Amino acid sequence: MAAPSQARILVAVLVIGALALLITDALFYRQNRDLRAEVSEGRTLLPRIGERMPALRGVGVSGKPLSIRYGAGRKQLLLFAFSTQCEICDMNWPGWRALLGRLDLGRFRPVFVSVAPDLTRADVEAYGIGRFPVFKQLDPSDLVAYNIQIDTRGD
Numbered sequence: 001m002a003a004p005s006q007a008r009i010l011v012a013v014l015v016i017g018a019l020a021l022l023i024t025d026a027l028f029y030r031q032n033r034d035l036r037a038e039v040s041e042g043r044t045l046l047p048r049i050g051e052r053m054p055a056l057r058g059v060g061v062s063g064k065p066l067s068i069r070y071g072a073g074r075k076q077l078l079l080f081a082f083s084t085q086c087e088i089c090d091m092n093w094p095g096w097r098a099l100l101g102r103l104d105l106g107r108f109r110p111v112f113v114s115v116a117p118d119l120t121r122a123d124v125e126a127y128g129i130g131r132f133p134v135f136k137q138l139d140p141s142d143l144v145a146y147n148i149q150i151d152t153r154g155d
Contacts, residue, residue, distance in 0.1 A: 035141070056111070058138040061124050068111050068133055075109040081148045083116040084123055097128050113138050113148060 056079075060066035070077050080096060082089040100110060112134040119136045138148065 054142075056113070056135065056138060056142050058113075058135045058142065061114075061119060061121055061134045061136045063136070066133060066135055073109075075107060078103075078108050078110045079148075080110060080112045081115060082112065083114060084118055085116045093127055100128070100132075111135070115143070115148065 055067045055069045057065070057067045068077070082092075103110065110129075110132045112129050112132060114134070114136055115138075117137060119134075121130075124130050124134050142148070
């Protein structure tokens with residue numbers, strides 16, 4: 001008799017899991033719809049003139065949470081968006097490395113944002129940006145708010 005009760009428990013767990021998945025999917029659908037409406041109506045999270053930029057938040061290439069405040073210190077922030085799957089980005093890396101080599105790091109703070117989820121520590125080292133903050137994944141609301149995207153087609 002133990003087998004039928006185990007089967008009922010398994011079915012109950014699967015049903016609860018499916019319901020939780022459907023509810024989560026519905027919430028993400030609603031949030032995505034709302035964000036699209038904000039962007040299409042020009043209501044994004046970008047600050048108005050004179051307001052401070054909110055921090056960029058996400059996950060660093062190390063896998064740990066990373067947050068970069070724009071107003072931290074007196075350095076100007078240079079934001080580089082790239083993808084490991086973008087030929088145009090690959091063609092630009094030599095120029096970016098040359099720029100970084102000549103950059104006055106006392107005045108400027110380079111920050112790199114990957115828009116491809118496959119970024120690895122080896123990629124970061126190969127690109128020569130391991131000494132700078134690198135986001136492997138940016139908070140989705142920051143991607144929308146700052147309209148960070150890569151045109152991998154080169155259009």
